Amino acid sequence: MAKPASVVRGQCVCAAVRIEVGFPAVWAWHDHSKTTQHAHGAACATYIGCWRSKISITEGADVITRFEDPATNTARSFCARCGTPVFYERGHSPQMVNLPRALFASRTGREPRYHVRFEERPDWAYAGEPLSPLKGYPGVLRTRASKRKPPDFSDPA
Numbered sequence: 001m002a003k004p005a006s007v008v009r010g011q012c013v014c015a016a017v018r019i020e021v022g023f024p025a026v027w028a029w030h031d032h033s034k035t036t037q038h039a040h041g042a043a044c045a046t047y048i049g050c051w052r053s054k055i056s057i058t059e060g061a062d063v064i065t066r067f068e069d070p071a072t073n074t075a076r077s078f079c080a081r082c083g084t085p086v087f088y089e090r091g092h093s094p095q096m097v098n099l100p101r102a103l104f105a106s107r108t109g110r111e112p113r114y115h116v117r118f119e120e121r122p123d124w125a126y127a128g129e130p131l132s133p134l135k136g137y138p139g140v141l142r143t144r145a146s147k148r149k150p151p152d153f154s155d156p157a
Ligand SMILES: [Zn+2]
Pocket: 012, 013, 014, 015, 016, 017, 079, 080, 081, 082, 083, 084
């Protein structure tokens, strides 16, 4: 008898949408593209890529809303109750579906070692600058003033 496939479980913020994906994920990556920044309201999003056939929506399929963007040949799906992004599909890779890594509390079997569209990252993104505690605000850190110029990743051409 075949061993049952290993899965990891994820969910949106309100827990209406619950998803299972095969373990390990195929790959994991940081997406710095402008469209993902906008869609997530963040400097970047970290995704795990999974085979479409290894994904099941165990709850909440009826509350998932989908936005298809013909200009980029992509589709983004999110929970209509809480707004959490849940799927990011790209037309050039129809067998693969990307899910935000943050949906999963447990390990997904892949470390995010790839950076896509790194050159599009905003100049306000945190880039590992030294931090120090902000006095009087527990849990808040601030970037220390630096005289060093930030690295320039723009195209030299
Ligand atoms: Zn939700």
